[in-house]
Amino acid sequence: MNDIVQPGSAQLGTVFAAAVSREDQWRQLSAYARAWAEASANGGATEDLRTNCRTQLAQISRLEHCWAYPGTRLLDTLRDLLEAGDASSVARLARKLSAALMSGDYRRDESAWDAAEASDARLLDTLPPDLDSGAQGKPYFEVLVVTPSDPAQWLRSADEVRHMRRGEDPFEYAVLHVGSFEDGALAVMVNPNIQSVVLVDGFQYTSKHDLPDLKQFLARNMDIDAKSIEPGAISTRLARAIDGYRPEIDLYLLSDRSPELLAASEEAAPIRRIFHGIEEPMELHLAILDGIKDRYETPYFDNLKKYAMRPIGTFHALPVARGKSVFGSNWIRDMGVFYGTNILFAESSATTGGLDSLLEPTGNIKKMQEATARAFGAKKAYLGTNGTSTSNKIVVQAICKPGDIVIVDRNCHKSHHYGFVLTGAQPYYVEAFPLTQYSMYGAVPLRTIKQALLDCKAEGKLDRVKVIDLTNCTFDGHMYNPRRVMEECLAIKPDLVFLWDEAWFGFARFNPLHRARTAMGAAAALTRRYRSEAYRDEYKAWKEKNPNPDDATLLDSGALPDPERVRIRAYQTNSTHKSMSAFRQGSMMLVWDEDFHQVEGPFEEAFFAHTSTSPNLQLIASLDLARRQMELEGYALTMRMTELALRLRQTINAHPLISKYFHVATPADMIPAEFRESGITDYGPPHGTWADMVDAWHNDEFALDPTRITLICGSAGFDGTQFKGLLAEKFDIQINKTSRNSILVQTNINNTHSDAALLIKALADMARDIEKRLAHEGKTGREVFDARVKSLMTDVPDLPNFSRFHDGFRENPKAASNEGHMRPAFFMAYDEDNCEFVRLNSEDVERRLKDGPEMVSANFVIPYPPGFPIMVPGQVITADTIAFMRKLDVKEIHGYHAAVGIKLIKPSVLSGRASSMH
Structure with a gap:
């Protein structure tokens, strides 16, 4: 649907964020229809414009069965008007649908589902059967029903669901039906509104829609092998595929087989609840709402709101609590005006009254930790309120003791180094590959890490190597392949602990592409792998070929860990505030450690040592809310931010004027070829397809996160610090990190297309200014400019490696x-x-x-x-x-x-x- 170069394409081979490119397609249809209507009203030629509308609507229709809105009735109405030649009605209806999709009005305003304004009596009966007029203003989501029933019955079925709704229901949902495994899988991938899936036993595997590239698209994104699906297992196989792709989705199964036996099977593990046929439709409705409620609940935030509304008398050491010292002041009353009453009413130093203790949680903070672990795919989760600098020190202190050796990237955040000072652990520094031209480092090659392990092995101190400590992804976007790193290192030492500092990467859990490059994603995948019989057979075959693997084999080949000895021990820290909607210093520590019973005591001691006994309540509440948001809309948000980053990259590097002075560093610029086994050079056409990017991210040793955009400004004569200041002062664009000749442009879930346009406009304006200045200053000015560029882009200092300890x-x-x-x-x-x-x-x-x-x-x-x-x-x-x-x-x-x-x-x-x- 989105080929980045020309938004509006519907080829699945180039799909990234289908919801974003879908909006582009509808806007294009609206533009075509408006041109047709204007030509028709003015007596101009119309047939070509009408053909444009037909072609665009046909493109849109290829995937519209994956969304509840606008739905079958509105689409049929639009087609009928188009064929009837009613240009003005087509223009009005297309504009209405496009606007509703862009604004989200269909989520909260039932008139968005009503096309009556298109002045045709046939449009009056278009109120959707799956929206309850009494439910406006409630959070909206969509329920996918994969069913073998006749499509002619789907509207009636949705109408029956509507009649089960009650005014007291906390959420509103619309139902969409599909009839096959392939259509169900596709809908989950392209429609982020889907939060629940109901599988009705008996549906077919193959889609009836005309999508020639569908099978390739599904195979690339989901672990699907149609031939391996046993008879009667198609529903549970689809459930497993959806759970692997979007684990946050609630899955329900309606089956006429023995639900009791099915519920106990391993195949049904991802399914939230199994019903016997449709004998309990109201229970299904309530179960769907209950599933959303589990994710929507924010135990700490909910209690904090209740606390703020109580008439509390405070006799503890926090004068701003309840705001009396502020609102009664002659001198700081403006503080209350600026921040408002709620932030002061919701302050306390008490841990009673439903507020719980961060240090010894037994109530809603404990529930919050459990919800956080579920959302982020961890076994345990701890909340950090002093930033990830402190979270790193907590984890280092918990898993290291004096004399332990830690193999660590010398370029990791300073908090790790200070952690080694605190614990007495001995760092074994390993070097990342240098990017001298940008005065930055990349990431540490796997071979370097394994060589360090083998050096310790040769000297008889492998037993002292406790931890591998790496930054993933790096400040500049270098993503490790954690699954590969962990597997090959565990083949050398099967009980290694891995600390992955994912400060900038917390969002990555919430889309399948980024998730594969995360610590928790790797831990889950390796746990499943090592427990399987297939892996035992694979290891046995490898061991027969390598009965006593020497160091060269361990270093240069894909060695396998012994499934009887290997332990999965992974810790991830993330700066929730850096990539999610949390207040500054909000952080999380995620744990997947099969031997955590050995660490739990030291972990708690480290947590006590570094965590304030007076944590900020608003910060804790924001962590609760950040989890809720990501679990309910993280898929949509992270796909959209990545799509935006891809468009920025493409636009800057393809623009004839901007690209003369500014350049976004590509994967080929940022990752040496030996670590890009796929050979990928850049993301998107004309460099390659979306499929190429997926393959590279799955297999290459390193991949570049497209949301972290290294914008080279040295060719414009600006050093990073100078350019950062110019953007802030002249264009109101804020940037965090710089290098000698670049700045880092970081897209996140907060960014919009307007933000992207602001940056592009700034770059274009500066490029035009440079052109004018050079034209005015002549040869001398050009020589001065070229010398400045040379000093920034060519005369760069070598990057120093770690030498040695004295x-x-x-x-x-x-x-x-x-x-x-x-x-x-x-x-x-x-x-x-x-x-x-x-x-x-x-x-x-x-x-x-x-x-x-x-x-x-x-x-x-x-x-x-x-x-x-x-x-x-x-x-x-x-x-x-x-x-x-x-x-x-x-x-x-x-x-x-x-x-x-x-x-x-x-x-x-x-x-x-x-x-x-x-």
Whole structure:
């Protein structure tokens, strides 16, 4: 339906967000119909315009059976008017339907379902049989019914459902019917309004609709093999397929087989409830509402609203509670005016009265944690109110103890490094592949991670390697293949713990493409895989070929873990506030650990150590609401934001003027070819199809998240910081992260097409300004401009790798593994007598780099950007690090003050340390 280049295509091979491109198609039909009506009214040629309308409506109709609105009656009416040549009525009705789809009016206004305004008596009987006029204003969703019944009965069936509705029902839904497995699967994929699916036993597998590319599309997106479906199992097989694609959807089965036996089978596990035929239609109706209610309920937020409305007398340490100190003030009354009463009435330091305790939850926070775990596909969930910086420290402290080795990306967030200092764990730093041209790093190759494991194995300390700690996805959009990473590392050490920092990636759970690249998605998939008989057979065959696999086999081939020994132990942290509708510092810790009983005590201690005893109640409530939103509309929102990002990428890079000065980095720019096995270079036509993107995301070692757009501005003569400021000051566009020659444009569920247009317009305006300026300034101006571009795009500093820990902080300086004792180095700096300073550009630096003694960092040095530590406590400082620092043009460098210089541990102190270590 959307080929990105020409919105309005209905080829499934290029579908991304069908709901978005569907709106484009309807707008195009409305435009064609309006042109036809105007030509008809003015006596102009009309036949070609009428043909355009026919062709566009035919395109739209290919997939309209997947939506409840506008439904069969309105579509038939539109076709009848078109064939009758009533151009003005077609234009009015097409405009009405297009507007209703774009605004969502059909969800809350029953007149959107009524086409009577098209001035034809045949249109009066178009009120849909599946909307209750007494239910306006309630949350709306759609129920898909997959049924073997005659399509001629579907309208009557929907009418019967309508009559079961009651005024006290909390939600409103419309019913749509399809008659096959393929149509049911397709509807779930393209229609995000579907929240419940009713499967009526006996439907056929094959669609009767004319969709030649349907089978390919379904096979690419769902694990479907029609030949493997046993007789009588088509309903449960479809249930499993839907559950794998959109696990949030409630599934119901109506069967005339023995429901008691069916309910106990493994095949029926994803199904919420099984009914015997249609003997209890009202129970089905109530079950559907109850399923939505489970996801809609926000235990903490609901209780907080009730608390705020109670007449409370506060005698605790929180003066702003109830707002009396604010609204009764002569001086800060404007605070109450600005924030309103609810935020103050809903404040308290009490944990009674239904508010519960974040530290020892037994009531609604406990229920909230359970709902969060369900929504995000975890075994357990904990709530963070101090940001993911603190969540990372909690998890690191829970799963590590002094002496444990952690194989970790040197470029991970500083909170991980501080966590190692707190716990005494020894980081074994592994390097990501560099993107020197953009002054940023990518992600750590799997081979590098496995080599680190094998180095520890060769030195007899594999038992001490506890954790693999990686950032997924990175700030710049590099997504690991967590399933592949976990499987191949577990083949070397089957009880490894994986900490995936998914601070920027919390939204990824809610669409199937991103979900495959998440920690919890990988944990669920590997758990199913290792428990299956098929995997045991696969492992047995591999073991027969590799009875005693050597290190080369483990390093370079897809080794398999022993199903009898392997444990799935994955932790994910996410900054809920970064990608979902939560207040700042809202975070989550998700757990899938088959040995969590060994960790639960330490985890609680770490949680107590780092979590405030006075957490912000509004922040907790926002986490509750963020979960509700994502579980009910996360699929629609994440698909829409990704579609928007794809359009931005395409528009910028294809625009003849904008692309002269600005460029969005493609997968080929951001990921070296050896890690893109698919060979994909960019997303969307003319570079490839949507199918190519799906295949790349499923199989490549690294993939690039399209929602994180690295916009190269160096070719326009702007460094990242300068360009960020210009966008903010002149165009009111806010950007977070920059590099030497780029900015990061991040689309999220908050963005709209208007936001995208604002950015495109800004880039076009700046490109035109550059053209005018260069034309005015002549040759001299062009030379100055070219020199500036060269300095930003060509004369870029090399990126420094982690060197090594000083011998005084290593147990075996000659070992291939590079882990070190960072904690003692960190605390040495607390005593100023242990430290000295050298100025960055002094002769002392050059002399010591050449002749010694070695310079060893006393603390973390973290420039922003790029935001990773180029020095950690105990690290030997080398020439490439000094060269990089000298070329930095950023103002913010944590741990470094130019006035005093680089803080070092004195050689005399290091000498004593080395003697005691060895």
